Amino acid sequence: MFRFLLYPALALHFSGLGANAAERYGEWLLEQPRSSVLTLSFKQSAPLDDKMATSELGFICDQRDNSKNIAVILIPLDGTFKNDRGAIPVLIQKNSDQFDSSDLSQKWKNGTEYIYSESEADVDELASFLKASETQRCKICSLLFPE
Numbered sequence: 030m031f032r033f034l035l036y037p038a039l040a041l042h043f044s045g046l047g048a049n050a051a052e053r054y055g056e057w058l059l060e061q062p063r064s065s066v067l068t069l070s071f072k073q074s075a076p077l078d079d080k081m082a083t084s085e086l087g088f089i090c091d092q093r094d095n096s097k098n099i100a101v102i103l104i105p106l107d108g109t110f111k112n113d114r115g116a117i118p119v120l121i122q123k124n125s126d127q128f129d130s131s132d133l134s135q136k137w138k139n140g141t142e143y144i145y146s147e148s149e150a151d152v153d154e155l156a157s158f159l160k161a162s163e164t165q166r167c168k169i170c171s172l173l174f175p176e
Contacts, residue, residue: 065093075106082106086172088152100147101155103137103172110142112175117144120173121155123162133158137174144174 060068070087085104090097103119104110121133133154137146146152162170 066091077106077109082109088156098147099149099152100145101137101152102140102143102145103174104143105174108142110144112139112144113141114139117174119144119146121158122171122173123165123167124171131161 057069057071060070062068067090068087070085072083072085074081074083076082084106085102087102088099089102090099115138116136117139119135119137120128121135123129123132135146135151135154137144137151146155159170
C-alpha cells in the first residue's frame with residue numbers, strides 16, 4: 030500500500046485558465062516531501078461555520094523502486110467528511126448544476142477523513158477528464174460524494 034497518505038492534497042473545486050504558465054498553474058503546488066515522493070496538489074478555502082475551511086485535491090507519485098505509482102486523494106473541507114463505508118462513489122462534474130453524460134463517476138476508497146484512489150485506471154481517467162475539461166475551457170470542476 031502507498032505511504033503517500035501522509036502527504037494529502039486535494040479540493041472540491043479547482044480551476045486554472047490563465048494567460049501564462051505562472052497564472053495558469055499558480056494554484057497548483059508541486060512538491061517533493063521525500064526523495065521518492067512527488068505531489069501535485071491544489072488547496073481551496075471556503076467559509077464554513079464562521080471560519081475558513083480548506084479542502085485539497087492531490088496527485089501523489091511514489092517513485093520507490095522506479096515504480097512511478099500515482100494515486101489521487103481528496104480531503105473535503107476540514108472536518109466535514111465522516112463516512113465509514115469502504116467504497117465511496119465520487120462524481121466529477123464539469124458543471125455542478127447539471128449532470129452531463131461526459132461527467133466522470135468512480136469509486137474511491139475511504140481513508141476516514143479523506144478519500145483516495147490508487148487505481149491506475151481511475152487516476153488516468155481522472156487526469157484525462159481534467160485535461161479535456163481544460164481544453165473545453167471548463168473553469169470549474171466539482172467533485173461530489175456522500176458524507
